[in-house]
Amino acid sequence: MSEPYGFILKAKTRPEKAEEFEALFRSYVEPSRAEPGCIEYHMLRDRQDPSLFVFYEIWASKAALDVHSALPHMLQFAERRMEYLERDFDIQLIEMLSPSSASR
Numbered sequence: 001m002s003e004p005y006g007f008i009l010k011a012k013t014r015p016e017k018a019e020e021f022e023a024l025f026r027s028y029v030e031p032s033r034a035e036p037g038c039i040e041y042h043m044l045r046d047r048q049d050p051s052l053f054v055f056y057e058i059w060a061s062k063a064a065l066d067v068h069s070a071l072p073h074m075l076q077f078a079e080r081r082m083e084y085l086e087r088d089f090d091i092q093l094i095e096m097l098s099p100s101s102a103s104r
């Protein structure tokens with residue numbers, strides 16, 4: 001059985017694109033959470049720097065994340081991400097040491 005695959009992703013947006021980025025990704029939160037391999041999916045925004053977004057994601061496996069990443073809207077965003085971002089994503093791989101608190 002596969003280990004859960006988790007990461008923290010930081011997205012530093014261009015200040016003029018922050019609101020557009022937020023609106024776009026807010027529309028992705030619930031559909032992402034509904035995907036079969038999603039354990040945790042959280043979108044956060046830094047209070048001191050509103051152009052910085054943080055995503056905390058735990059997937060059942062790397063394969064489950066790969067399915068998510070291959071969805072048409074995610075592929076489209078990946079191709080256009082630098083229109084929104086000041087710099088490319090900062091991704092920190094993490095190990096989930098406690099059980100999910102999500103109510104499922």
